[in-house]
Amino acid sequence: MKIALLGYGRMGKAIEEIAMNRGHEIVLKVSEDIATYELDKLEIDVAIDFSIPSAAYKNITTCFENGIPVVSGTTGWLDDYEKAKKICDKNNSGFIYASNFSLGVNVFFELNKKLADMMKGLEDYTVEIEEIHHMQKLDSPSGTAISLAQQIIEKNSKLKGWQLDHADSDEIPIFAKRIKDVPGTHTVTYDSTIDKIEIIHSAKSRQGFALGAVVAAEYLKDKTGVFTMKDVLSSLFEN
Numbered sequence: 001m002k003i004a005l006l007g008y009g010r011m012g013k014a015i016e017e018i019a020m021n022r023g024h025e026i027v028l029k030v031s032e033d034i035a036t037y038e039l040d041k042l043e044i045d046v047a048i049d050f051s052i053p054s055a056a057y058k059n060i061t062t063c064f065e066n067g068i069p070v071v072s073g074t075t076g077w078l079d080d081y082e083k084a085k086k087i088c089d090k091n092n093s094g095f096i097y098a099s100n101f102s103l104g105v106n107v108f109f110e111l112n113k114k115l116a117d118m119m120k121g122l123e124d125y126t127v128e129i130e131e132i133h134h135m136q137k138l139d140s141p142s143g144t145a146i147s148l149a150q151q152i153i154e155k156n157s158k159l160k161g162w163q164l165d166h167a168d169s170d171e172i173p174i175f176a177k178r179i180k181d182v183p184g185t186h187t188v189t190y191d192s193t194i195d196k197i198e199i200i201h202s203a204k205s206r207q208g209f210a211l212g213a214v215v216a217a218e219y220l221k222d223k224t225g226v227f228t229m230k231d232v233l234s235s236l237f238e239n
């Protein structure tokens with residue numbers, strides 16, 4: 001498969017290594033706006049976007065307009081996600097966005113939903129989320145922490161939203177810490193005067209995110225429509 005990398009930073013480089021080990025070819029690596037590139041000459045099968053919040057939407061939609069499906073892991077641009085999906089559909093292209101591509105985190109998401117369902121009636125407990133990442137991370141809170149909060153809110157009608165660092169009683173507080181070299185740690189805590197329940201996912205490297213993104217690209221090749229990591233993982237478990 002011919003892959004274009006939109007963003008060639010920490011994740012772009014980790015994806016390049018895994019994609020090449022899986023027999024794919026990297027035909028384009030960009031760290032700037034792709035509008036000036038002659039994309040049609042490169043026969044790109046899938047573009048993989050791990051860039052920066054302010055660049056993602058424009059690059060992703062430029063790909064759709066050039067008939068190139070996109071796997072995107074860039075966080076912090078999701079106010080434009082619905083618009084991007086419409087442009088994908090209009091151009092009959094393919095799209096997978098995930099706040100976190102690692103298999104472990106996607107299992108953690110399912111655990112989070114199950115736990116939220118069990119805890120929703122237990123009013124003695126308060127819930128909070130903590131995320132820890134390396135110092136270079138641009139967005140806060142992490143996309144993964146926002147996904148975790150949204151999953152809990154969907155299960156518990158008493159919770160109306162989330163806030164960074166503090167929250168009203170009907171909101172989930174998300175605490176974001178930045179510590180040197182941490183690839184990504186997420187903790188969901190339910191606390192009462194009697195006890196505390198915690199679920200934690202700690203990434204040991206970027207390998208899991210990168211592998212998930214390449215597997216998602218393999219799934220998306222030759223497909224049209226908007227998909228999620230749940231679709232990708234279901235297809236793996238079917239086989």
Ligand SMILES: NC(=O)C1=CN([C@@H]2O[C@H](COP(=O)(O)OP(=O)(O)OC[C@H]3O[C@@H](n4cnc5c(N)ncnc54)[C@H](OP(=O)(O)O)[C@@H]3O)[C@@H](O)[C@H]2O)C=CC1
Pocket residue numbers: 006007008009010011012030031032033034050051052053055059072073074075076098099100101102139209
């Ligand atoms: N969904 C997931 O599983 C994961 C998501 N992420 C997310 O992926 C994103 C990238 O993370 P990471 O690789 O660590 O970040 P880096 O800062 O290492 O990489 C970002 C890259 O984007 C480049 N860039 C800057 N402007 C543009 C542009 N206009 N078009 C294309 N590329 C551009 C930067 O170039 P330059 O350095 O020259 O400015 C840099 O190479 C973040 O949003 C992060 O949160 C990260 C890990 C996992």
Ligand SMILES: O=C(O)C1=N[C@H](C(=O)O)C[C@H](O)C1
Pocket residue numbers: 075099100133137138141142143144145183184185
């Ligand atoms: O910026 C990162 O590094 C990461 N970003 C993603 C996020 O914001 O959730 C995923 C992962 O935690 C690493």
